[in-house]
Amino acid sequence: MAYDETLAARVRDVLSDEFGVVEKKMFGGLAFMLRGNMCVGITQEGLMVRVGKENHEEALALPHTRPMDF
Numbered sequence: 001m002a003y004d005e006t007l008a009a010r011v012r013d014v015l016s017d018e019f020g021v022v023e024k025k026m027f028g029g030l031a032f033m034l035r036g037n038m039c040v041g042i043t044q045e046g047l048m049v050r051v052g053k054e055n056h057e058e059a060l061a062l063p064h065t066r067p068m069d070f
Contacts, residue, residue: 002043003028003042015032015040020035021034026038026041027043029042037050
């Protein structure tokens with residue numbers, strides 16, 4: 001298993017009411033796409049969330065966060 005299935009189930013639950021979210025296996029993980037853009041990704045190491053430029057610095061100030069790097 002390349003990604004955490006339990007985490008994937010939690011993300012599915014949160015995004016279940018969002019119209020048009022599509023799951024795609026990518027880069028050995030799982031991506032959740034909204035209007036063709038990845039909004040959430042699950043990898044072996046954890047969770048990636050697109051927060052937007054206006055929320056970037058605030059999000060990085062939270063515990064256990066870092067910029068995404070592949």
